[in-house]
Amino acid sequence: MKQFLLSLLFAGVFGMLTAQDCSVGLVSYCYENDEDYIVTYCPDNPATQVISLTLLTYHIEAGYDELIIYDGSDTSGDILATIDGNGTSGYSYIGTSQDEGGDGCVTLRITSDESVSCDDEDFSSTTWTVECQTICNPPTASISADQTQICATSADNQEDPEMVTFSATGSTQADGTSFEQYDWDFGDGNTLSSSTPVCAHSFSNAGGYIVSLVVTDDLGCSSTVLEEVLIEVAGPPTFGLSSDADEEGVCAGTEVTLAAATDPYTWEEEQIQPDPDPTELPDGTGDSYTSEVEFNQFGTSDVIEDGANMVIMLNMEHSYMGDLDIEVVCPNGTRVEILDFADNEMGNCNVGGAGEYSGGEGAPGDGAEYYFDSDASTDFS
Known part of the structure; x- marks a missing residue:
């Protein structure tokens, strides 16, 4: 199937526009003064598709104008992001499917005052792409x-x-x-x-x-x-082969002892690392959040004999380390605590780039990588 990207420039348009075509593709929009621009994108087949709106660049006057992205076919839906300022994103905002109580649509709204417009110098368009995503009930592989x-x-x-x-x-x-x-x-x-x-x-x-x-x-x-x-x-x-025979030879009928030996063959193999889905870490007092990491390359009787053979990496973003308690739970129920919020002295420290959203407000934060191993030089406990 051929796919065509349609580049659109809307200027001075007010009210609501609805695009029912998944081939909208690339959109470039530069707003005017006193504008309330609303556009809604809905999937061609709401039963099996949802809209994915990917924000590429944004140029919204900070503190005065704003861009809001809603989940649904109008501005009464849940807010997915509120954005102003200038920047690049690349983050995708996806509508809620019919199976989950939504309509698969995404609505974008830009409001402005009288201070800037497309005619101003160094003021550029905001760009995004629109596509329909098939709602997947993924198959399961077996070898x-x-x-x-x-x-x-x-x-x-x-x-x-x-x-x-x-x-x-x-x-x-x-x-x-x-x-x-x-x-x-x-x-x-x-x-x-x-x-x-x-x-x-x-x-x-x-x-x-x-x-x-x-x-x-x-x-x-x-x-x-x-x-x-x-x-x-x-x-x-x-x-290797050896014998007790004289190097000059032996007579016929003489008994000779032969010894053969082989050296075992060993190798090291690199394990494929899993890539689990992200887990949200909101500020919920007393709440717990679980992320499962599945390894399926080990046999049922395999045992990790030394903790030094294992390194745990977490990519995290959170605003306050002092309320985090992190445990690793094995399939047999064994638990290892790698971060104890009650005893650590890192309370006011941010985890990752807390509050920094390269994908815009409402997008996942910018995480940093934290490694835990048995010989670590820093003790968080």
Whole structure:
């Protein structure tokens, strides 16, 4: 399907404009004095789509004029953002779907006084893009392999590459949809996009390879949890042979003791890091907020033997460290407290760029990365 981007410039327009076409694309608008400009964008198919409005640049006179983005088809909806000043964004504001009680629409409103207009020097347009997003009920990927421990093609006794057959036939999708694409990453630098659920692959070098899969249905919805399987590939062993025979030789019939030894083959493999959805951290006294991080490349009997082997990274933005208590909870219920708000001395410190919103007011704040490990030089407890 071809997609056309339509660039629009509205000047001196008052009242409400409604765009029912998802091909609106790029919009450039420069407002006039004493203006109340309202435009509403609604999806072509509200049952399966929502509007995504991405603010690119904004030039709104700070303290006097403002840009407000609402969730819904008019200005009575929830406010998604209130913005003034000059800047760049890139943040997307998405309407609430019908399934969640909304109509999928987004309304944008710009109000101004008499002090500036498009005719003023150095006063530029505000720009945004509009597109329809399909409401996804994402499929679930599943991988099976006919073998997970093989010899590398470099092994001495491997005349032909030993193939591993992978199958995604156990993957599931929403009713009324079908699978359109299977994206495989074999962990050795090779990838494959296929329309069929079964493929075969060989591994040239020894090591541990995490093979991952993302499935996509005919609506363009992709699985959100990366499905993985570990393939262990053994290389040729280091082989040594010795005997108690005299170096000059032995007579026929003499008993000779032979000793053979091999060295084990070891390797290190880098674990694929999960990328969970963000978790809001509002100022709610006594409330708790949970973010789940799923690792599926470990076996059921695998154990982390040393805490030094694990580093935890949190990207956070919050206005007051003194009210944060952070725990890590394992699947077996074991809890480790990595930040205790009752004892830490960081109370008035901001976490990340608290109050700084590169996507505009109402967008997620600008977080900073915080690393926790057992040998850390700073103690937050």
